Amino acid sequence: MTFRSQDTTAAANRRGGGSQRMLRVAKQLREELSMLMLTEMKDPRIRLASVTEVRPSPDLRSAIVRVSALGTDAEREAVIAGLRHAEGFLRSTLGDRLENLKNIPRLRFVLDDSIAYAVRVSSMLRELDASATPPAAPRPKHSSGDTGMTATPAVAWPGLTDVADDVRRIIDSSHDIVCMAHKDADADSLGSALAFAAMLRAIGKAPHPVVPDPVPFTLDYLPGYETLEREPERIDAIFTFDCATTGRFGEKRGLLESGRFPVVNIDHHVSNSAYGSVNLIQPDASATGQVVFRLLRTLGLPIPPEAATNLYAALLTDTGGFRHENTTEEALRLAAELVHLGADPAWIALKSYKSRAVSTLRLEALAVAAMRTELEGRLVWSEVTRGMLDEAGASWQETDGIIDVLQTVDTMTVAVLFKELQPDVTKISVRTRGDADATDLCSPFGGGGHRRAAGAELHAPLAVAQERVLQLAREQLRAA
Structure with missing residues (x-):
């Protein structure tokens, strides 16, 4: 296994700065193009499309725009x-809006076939699974896991033992190790990160538990929560927990994509x-906390x-209190x-499920009152608007349940629950039963x-988000 070592030269630092600028430009272009497609394009098909990625060239003279x-x-x-026909109009309007860019890149629009392909393959494999055992899928490089937890056949990842030595080498050769949870962290992500940090502390390492903003105050009962950091001064390696894509690391994404550190992805x-x-991916696990436990046992680490308390909280909450x-x-x-290792199940259950703020209950009541049902009750959806948050006196972190x-x-x-994060940003959470697959509804919009x-x-x-998502949900349910 090879990985890009930490780069300490001045030239590398200059390259890192350029990379950061490209990431900022890509983010600006994606957000502005998305808004222009929604508000300025008359073709309804374009209004229902999504910009999934913008990839500028190093000189910022052109950019590939991937569209779902x-x-x-x-x-x-x-x-x-x-x-493509509207490129001139879009570049001209972007020039008026993005004053920090001297020249707007040429825009090359391409279909995001990976998302559509993934949805088609997922559907085809489920049909095959209903009648026969599907053929083994290719094994991704430097990744690990087993299939079996979900009905959707997954990639046959290599085993834990295939990457254990690589993980051990990174731990042994590093001192300052970032343990990173994803944005809007839940107990599985943050609990796994804090558990791993506790292990590192026990073997004499310097762990730096990090979570992107906003810091999840509802999880302040997890042991080690008080050790969370925003900007570690020293980093030798990064371990991430319970996150499928770098897009869910918020303002920390650039750190992961800088190429300056080895990144161990546990999920x-x-x-x-x-x-x-190194990628340790085990879809058969009930929670990422379970993957962490397997790794620590395999490596003989304490x-x-x-750590046991954090891993129990991860497992308890990701199984819905052992009900899912x-x-x-x-x-x-x-x-x-x-x-047996020291977790207190009654205390963790109390903190996880029986310690809710009055504002949380008020917000839940508003969302339930706004609930709609369609297709004889098979499609259930509601929303949480910023106005509802104000009325309940609640925060976004109180919407999770x-x-x-x-x-x-x-x-x-x-x-489906729609959350109005910003006037032009909407988050969706999806749950399913029976033959329905939640990833089929989220993948076309860049989720998973x-x-x-x-x-x-x-x-x-x-x-607009409701129009897009509900249209697809109705189509999928009618086709089932």
Whole structure:
């Protein structure tokens, strides 16, 4: 296994600065193009398309714009043709809006075939799975995991033992190690990061637990929460937990993509993009905390009581209090082992499920009152607007449990919660039952997750996001 070593030369620092600028420009272009497509383009097919990625050239003279569009192949090609025809108008308008750019890059619009392909393959494999055992998929490089937790057949990742030595080498050769959770961290992501940090501290390393803004105050009961850092001064390596793509690391994304450090990507999402120098991906695990436990046991590393507590919280919450379909015999045995190692199950359950603020309950009541059902109750959806937050006196971090309330409707097959993060940014959370796959609904919008739980973030106003997502949800349910 090879990875790019930490670069300490002045030339490398200059390259890093250029890379940071390219990332900023790409982000600006993606956001502005998304808004222009929504507000300035008359073609309804273009309004329902999404910009999934903008990749500027090093000299910023041109940029590849990847676009995801709904419909047939011909309809999707028509969207690209329309955008190419409008390139002059789009560049001119971008020039007025982006005053920090001296010249607007030439825009090359291309279809994001990877997302459409993934959705088609997922559907085809499920059909094959219903009648026969599907053929083995290619094994991705430097990645690890097993399939079996979800009904959607996943990539046959290499085993844990195939990458354990690589992980050991990175730990042994590093002192200052960042343990990073994803943006809007849940107990699985942050608990896994804090558990790994506790282990590193026990073996004499200097862990730096990091979580992108906003810091999740609802998880302040997790041991080690008080050690969270914003900007570590020294970094030798980065370990990430429970995150399928670098896009979910917010303002920390540039750090991961700088190429200056080895990155160990530990996750259980079947949709993981394998962005690390080493990728330990195990979709059969009930939680990323379970993957961390397996890794520590394989490497013979200690699991102190505070690590056991964090891993138990990760496992408990990602199985919905041991009620979801991913509650396996191994998960229950692991819970018992973690209790043996020092976790207090009653205290963790109290903090996880029975310590809610009044504002959280008020917000949940507003969301339930706004709930709609369609297709004989198979599609259930609701929203959380910024106005509802103000009315309840709540924050965005208090919205996490609302989707779980929506999925308690007895007729529900697909449940969707729309969150109005900004006037032009909407986040969706999706839960499914039966044959429905949550990733099929989220992947076309650049999201991902599991068969039963997935999410995505759309650069679109709430009403437009609802139009796009619900249109696809209805099509998928009618086709089922």
